[in-house]
Amino acid sequence: MVRVTVLGSGDAYGSGGRLHSAYLVESPGATFLLDCGPTVLQGMKRAGRDPGVVDFVLVSHLHGDHFGGLPFLFMEYHYEKPRTRPFAVYGPADTERRAHAAYAALYEKTAAEPVRYPIRWGTLAAGQTHAIGAVQVTAFAVPHVSDLLSLGFRIDVAGKSILYSGDSAWTEEFVVRSRGVDLFLCECSMYETHLDIHVSYPEIAARAVALGCRRLVLSHLGSEPLRHLGELSLECARDGMTLDL
Numbered sequence: 001m002v003r004v005t006v007l008g009s010g011d012a013y014g015s016g017g018r019l020h021s022a023y024l025v026e027s028p029g030a031t032f033l034l035d036c037g038p039t040v041l042q043g044m045k046r047a048g049r050d051p052g053v054v055d056f057v058l059v060s061h062l063h064g065d066h067f068g069g070l071p072f073l074f075m076e077y078h079y080e081k082p083r084t085r086p087f088a089v090y091g092p093a094d095t096e097r098r099a100h101a102a103y104a105a106l107y108e109k110t111a112a113e114p115v116r117y118p119i120r121w122g123t124l125a126a127g128q129t130h131a132i133g134a135v136q137v138t139a140f141a142v143p144h145v146s147d148l149l150s151l152g153f154r155i156d157v158a159g160k161s162i163l164y165s166g167d168s169a170w171t172e173e174f175v176v177r178s179r180g181v182d183l184f185l186c187e188c189s190m191y192e193t194h195l196d197i198h199v200s201y202p203e204i205a206a207r208a209v210a211l212g213c214r215r216l217v218l219s220h221l222g223s224e225p226l227r228h229l230g231e232l233s234l235e236c237a238r239d240g241m242t243l244d245l
């Protein structure tokens with residue numbers, strides 16, 4: 001079985017008091033995080049999980065609500081539960097430099113100390129499928145902001161498939177890519193306001209019947225969709241929710 005636990009279903013602004021983007025994927029072959037927002041340790045510990053179980057992290061893009069938890073994971077592995085086994089972070093080009101810069105800004109002295117466990121940094125190229133142990137990760141560019149590359153992921157693990165939008169404007173590519181996947185985790189930051197960097201609820205609601213996924217769950221929920229939560233027909237994530245595939 002593959003279990004996805006929504007650690008954080010909120011947007012960058014912590015709308016509704018929800019935690020930042022992070023999803024824990026537990027499978028027979030690997031345990032990993034899809035994005036790693038600043039509140040990742042709170043999310044893991046609320047869910048009763050030891051952050052040490054994470055084998056690797058997939059970062060969709062270099063916005064703080066998606067990778068700002070890496071310094072806190074490093075602190076956990078340095079002091080709270082010293083780590084010895086390997087760890088890896090995969091993301092767009094520049095992920096290593098940006099994560100180091102964030103760590104150094106937040107914990108200057110510790111960030112300069114030697115890391116006591118092997119850490120591997122890998123770049124996920126858009127349009128390519130990467131084999132990470134037993135996990136196949138297909139990264140693709142999604143339309144978000146113009147100043148950086150944002151990735152969506154199709155993940156194949158233990159016979160199950162997950163499509164993850166990352167942060168993205170609505171794109172018809174999601175219709176094509178969602179065909180046959182077990183779970184489509186799609187961002188939904190807006191409701192009334194149309195932006196060309198995020199999905200608004202009416203956009204995905206209009207396309208929902210065209211999606212061929214077995215289960216669609218909206219997340220990265222902003223204040224607008226949260227104000228309408230009681231009237232939304234599409235399934236919305238909440239912090240701590242588990243999705244068994």
Ligand SMILES: [Zn+2]
Pocket residue numbers: 011012021063065066167220
């Ligand atoms: Zn975001």
Ligand SMILES: [Zn+2]
Pocket residue numbers: 061063144167
């Ligand atoms: Zn973003």
